[in-house]
Each structure stands twice: as structure tokens, then as C-alpha cells.
Amino acid sequence: MREFRTNDRALPLVVTLVVLSIVIMTFDIRSDGTGVLATVRGAANSLLEPVERLGSVVVAPLADVIENLSEIRSLRDENEALRAKLAEEQARNAANADLAARVAVLERVNDVRSEDLADYTTTAANVVGQTDSFDLSFRLDKGEEAGILVGHPVVDDFGFLVGRIAQSWSGGSIVVPIIADVNAVTVRVGEQTGTLEAVIGSDVMVFQVFETAVAVSAGDAVVTSSLAEAYPPGLPVGEVATDTQPTGQALTAQVRPFTEPTRLRNVIVITWPTDQALGEEDTPEIPVVPGGDIVDPGDEASTP
Amino acid sequence: MTVRAVLLAVLGALVALALQTTLFGRATIAGVAPDAVLVAVLLFAVRSRSEPAIIFAFVAGLVFDALSVTALGLRAGIYATVAFLAIRTIDRMDSNPFSVAAWVGLMTLAGVLLYLVVGTIFGQVNMDAGEAMRRIILVPIYNLALAVVLAPVSARLLAPSRRGFI
Numbered sequence: 001m002r003e004f005r006t007n008d009r010a011l012p013l014v015v016t017l018v019v020l021s022i023v024i025m026t027f028d029i030r031s032d033g034t035g036v037l038a039t040v041r042g043a044a045n046s047l048l049e050p051v052e053r054l055g056s057v058v059v060a061p062l063a064d065v066i067e068n069l070s071e072i073r074s075l076r077d078e079n080e081a082l083r084a085k086l087a088e089e090q091a092r093n094a095a096n097a098d099l100a101a102r103v104a105v106l107e108r109v110n111d112v113r114s115e116d117l118a119d120y121t122t123t124a125a126n127v128v129g130q131t132d133s134f135d136l137s138f139r140l141d142k143g144e145e146a147g148i149l150v151g152h153p154v155v156d157d158f159g160f161l162v163g164r165i166a167q168s169w170s171g172g173s174i175v176v177p178i179i180a181d182v183n184a185v186t187v188r189v190g191e192q193t194g195t196l197e198a199v200i201g202s203d204v205m206v207f208q209v210f211e212t213a214v215a216v217s218a219g220d221a222v223v224t225s226s227l228a229e230a231y232p233p234g235l236p237v238g239e240v241a242t243d244t245q246p247t248g249q250a251l252t253a254q255v256r257p258f259t260e261p262t263r264l265r266n267v268i269v270i271t272w273p274t275d276q277a278l279g280e281e282d283t284p285e286i287p288v289v290p291g292g293d294i295v296d297p298g299d300e301a302s303t304p
Numbered sequence: 305m306t307v308r309a310v311l312l313a314v315l316g317a318l319v320a321l322a323l324q325t326t327l328f329g330r331a332t333i334a335g336v337a338p339d340a341v342l343v344a345v346l347l348f349a350v351r352s353r354s355e356p357a358i359i360f361a362f363v364a365g366l367v368f369d370a371l372s373v374t375a376l377g378l379r380a381g382i383y384a385t386v387a388f389l390a391i392r393t394i395d396r397m398d399s400n401p402f403s404v405a406a407w408v409g410l411m412t413l414a415g416v417l418l419y420l421v422v423g424t425i426f427g428q429v430n431m432d433a434g435e436a437m438r439r440i441i442l443v444p445i446y447n448l449a450l451a452v453v454l455a456p457v458s459a460r461l462l463a464p465s466r467r468g469f470i
Contacts, residue, residue, distance in 0.1 A: 013355050014388035017362045021381030024366075025426060028376040037376055044370035048321065055322030066331035129329015131372035133337045133439060134419070134429060139325060166373055174373055180430060201432025262335070 042169040049171035053141070056128055063129075120232060121271040123148055127264045128172070136180040136261050137166065140269070143173040153231045153270045160258035161185070161224060161235045162267055173269075177261040178237070179203060186228035187237055189216055189253075193225045196237065196255060204241060205255045213251030216240045222255050232272050310356070312461050313348040317364045320344040325371055336439055338446035341368050342415050345383050346408045347451065347458040349390040361387035374428050382422060386415040401455040408455075409448030416443050 028037045125140040125148070142148055154162040154175050163177035178185055179202075184195040187207065194209035207222065220240040226233035237257060244253035320340040328337035345364055349357035365383035369376045390411050397407045420436055423429035429436070 009355055010358060010388055010391060014358050014384055017358065017384040018381045021362070021365075021377035021384065024377030024380070025375045029426065041370045041376065044367055048318075048367070048371065051318055051322045052325050055319075055326040059323065059327035063327050063330040066327075066333075127330075129326050130332075130337075131329070132324070132368075132374070133328075133332070133339070133443065134423070134431065135373060137373045139329065176373070200430055201435050262332075 041167070045167070045169045046171055049169075052128065052172075056141070121147070123269045123271070124266060125173070125269055126266050130262070131174060137174050137176050138261060138264070140173045140175060140267065141171075142269075143168040143171055145170045146269075147271060148173050148269050149271075151230065151272075153235070153272050154267050155235060155270065156259045156264055156267055158258070159236060159268075161231065161237045162259050162261060162264065164230060165269065175261075175267070177259075179205060179257055179261065183230070185231065185237065186225045187222050188225040189220050189222050189240060190214075192251075193227055194251070196222065203257070203260070205238065205257060207240070207251075207253045207255045209246075209251040211249055213246040213249060215243070215245045216251065216253050217243050230272075232270060309351065309461075310360075313344070313352075313360060316344045316348070316458070317341065317360070317367075321364075321368060321371065324368070333446070334438065334442060336442040336446070338450050339412060339415070339443055340450065341365070341379075342383065342386065342412055343408060343447050343450050343454060345387055346390055346411050347454060349387045350394055350404060350455070351458065353391050353394060357391055358384050358387045374423070375426060378423060378426065378428055379419070382415055382418045385418060386411050389414060401452055404455045405448045405451035408451035409444040412444040412447040413440070416440050 024037070031037055123142060123146050125142040125146070128139040128141050131137045131139060140148070148165055148168050150165050150168050152165045152168075154164055156162050161178060163175050163179075163181060165173050166176040167174040178196070179198045181198055184197040187194065187196045189207060192209050192212075192214060194207055194213075197206050197208070199206055207216075218240055222237045222239060224231040224233055224235040224237060238255045239258070241254040241256045244251060320343065324337070324340045328340060331337070341364055345357075345361040348360055352360070361383035362380045365379035365381070366376065368379050368383075390407075393411075394407065397403045416439055420429055420440070431439075
């Protein structure tokens, strides 16, 4: 065992740095992800982008191997379950095809049409990785240079809602998934509209309706509502997990989202609102708040 | 500390940051990844054992904060504190790679606990008790394993003239 050494200047230095870090942290939190510190953050991301890109290319095969090894058992079980579900969905699809054809005819006759993903400007991007172990937010390999701006909705390959852009810079961006967002999403289940909120540490979300609620059944589709300002209407989000009856006039039901953020490899970013483009002066700033979540002051479904 | 050692440490931190956001951003075991940047900070502290290690830790933490969505300064303060603890305790360790690795694991445990406490106070941690416990247990173990591999390399690169690992 060696002799214990003391260092006279180390203590004042660390105290100074800790105080400095608290000051920076306070400013960053209070500035809501805007201003000088947001610029510093963007600059750091842009500067280190080449290093990360190089790292991504070099380690991608190794990451694939580790990832596949760690997921092989769960993938087998999941495959079995998915095969069963596929057969079920194929039967349902056949029935839906007929309904879709009838809807198309009715829309044409009535001169209305429902929007789908093809109606929006979209940008495909690769998921580079999670921001860190303590957060479900993840990074994309495209950012402002591809027209991806803060607040843009993100969906997966199937068009299922994933989350929205929390930070964007030239060369990359960060997505906060809905299951880690402090903001609720305004959604529709059948004919009723309510809010869908994340539950800390859970992959299940909570759907709430406070007035004249009716019962929901397991498997009922949950889609974004036309009342949602942050997302286009009609995006599939998930399905009701269990049959749930309202209590009085209110309903609280569990919803299982369709996407699992940790398994995404590529996503599609939607330019929403559709008139929002890079360089517009009125581009809304959506500040980052603690835990990697974002707060949109104008969001009608913001949680307190 | 020589200029060469500082440059190597900066390079090591950049590699650790790149690994953290690429390899460990995707490849996790039991949903948890090691904190490669903290390992780089601690291995530098082992060889430096002076104030530059604390400043280096602060800057590395600040850059890591900038690359994630947590508040700027959170990791900076925690890494600086851990580096301070590191240079105050390293002399109590034996000079072999396993001893250094165990010490890296302990220091990581202190870092993770600090992160959870300070992060919760500032509203930066969004996880339940089970998730937090998983990280408290797994991150130090992963860092310990990383340090077993990296301690001899860093000892040879950062201070080749000095014998041993401390």
C-alpha cells in the first residue's frame, strides 16, 4: 500500500468546476434549449460529426454482431409470435382492402380525401445510436442539411409514430421517442379523442379521456388525432393493451406503442407542418428539457 | 505530464466519445452500455495524478453533454468530481491491471450514483428504480471489464518511462 498523497490545489479547482457546471446547467435548463448554449451544443455536434461518422463506419459491423448475439433468443420467440400475428393480419387485411376501396369511392364521390404519408415531404435517415445509457433518445445521421428541423415528427418504416426531433444540426439530429417524452400526444381511439402519455420506465403508455368516455377493447388502434398540433393526423401509434371500462365519465387505458425505439435502424422524418422549411424565420423552437424531453409551449396536450 | 501524453489523452477521449455514440449507442448488453468516456478520464487520472486530470475530466464531460440531450454541465461536474476522487485515492491501489480495473469500477460506481442523484435533482433522469438499479450494477462492471483491457495500453502510451500501472 502506498502513502496517501494530498494535493493542495485540487480541492479548490474541483469546487470551482462543480460550481461552474451547476451554473452552466442552470442556464441551459432555464434557456429551454435555445440561445448561446444551444449554439454551443450545435457547434460541438457539427465539429465532432466527422469523428462520429468515421466511428460509425468502423464499428457498424462489430455493433451488428454484438447486437445480434444479444438479441438472438428474444428474436426467436418474437418470430413465433409474429408468424401467428401475420396470419391474423393477413386475414384482416383482406377484409380491409375491400373497405379501403369503398372509402376511396366515397371520398371521390364526396370530394374529400384522407392524407397519408405519401402526401408529406419526408426524409429517410439512419439511426446512429442512443445518446447515452440513461436516455431513450437516439441520434440520426441527417440534420438541418437534409431539411430536418426541431419539432419534425418521426415515424418508422411502417409509418408508425416514433417521436419527434429534439435537436438538429448540420449532419445529425436527436429524436425523443414518444415513450420518453414529457409531452402527451393527442390521439384518437375509435370515435373518442384523448391524450396519450408516457410512463416513466415503462414501454406501455397511458391513454386518458376525461369526458363522456366509452369502453375500449384490447387491439383497438390508436392514431394521432386531427387535433394534435405536433403531429399529422392519422399516424398509427399503437394499440390498446387490455379491455378497459370507463370509471364514471373518465377512461384510463394502457396502450402498447407499435415501435420500440431501441430496435430502430432507420426512420422517416416528416416535414410538419408542411409549410415549414429550413430558413423560414418563423421556425418554431422546441426547447429541450430535462431527461432529453422536449416541451412545446404551443402543444395543446402538454403535461403540467 | 508531457504534451505527448495530453495529446494522446485528448485523442483517447475523442475515440471514447465516438465509441460511446456509435458502438455503445447501438450494442448494449441487458440494455446498458459502458461509460467509455469515464474510463478514458479515469485512465488519464491514473497516469496524471494532478489538476490537469480534473480539467480534462470537466472538458470531456462537457463535450459528452453537448452530444446528448441532457443539460450541459451535468457530466462535466460529475466527471470532474470523480477525477478528483480518483487522484485522491489512486495511491491506495496496488500497481497491477486488475487492481486498477477494480478501482475504475469503484470510481464508475461513484460516478453513476452521482449522476442519478444530481440528475434527479435537476430533473435530468427519467427512469424508474429498477432501471436505475440495473445501471448502478452494470455500468461499473462493464467499465471494470473495459479497464482490464485498456489499463496496460494506457499505461504504456501515457507514461512509457514509468513502471507499473499507476
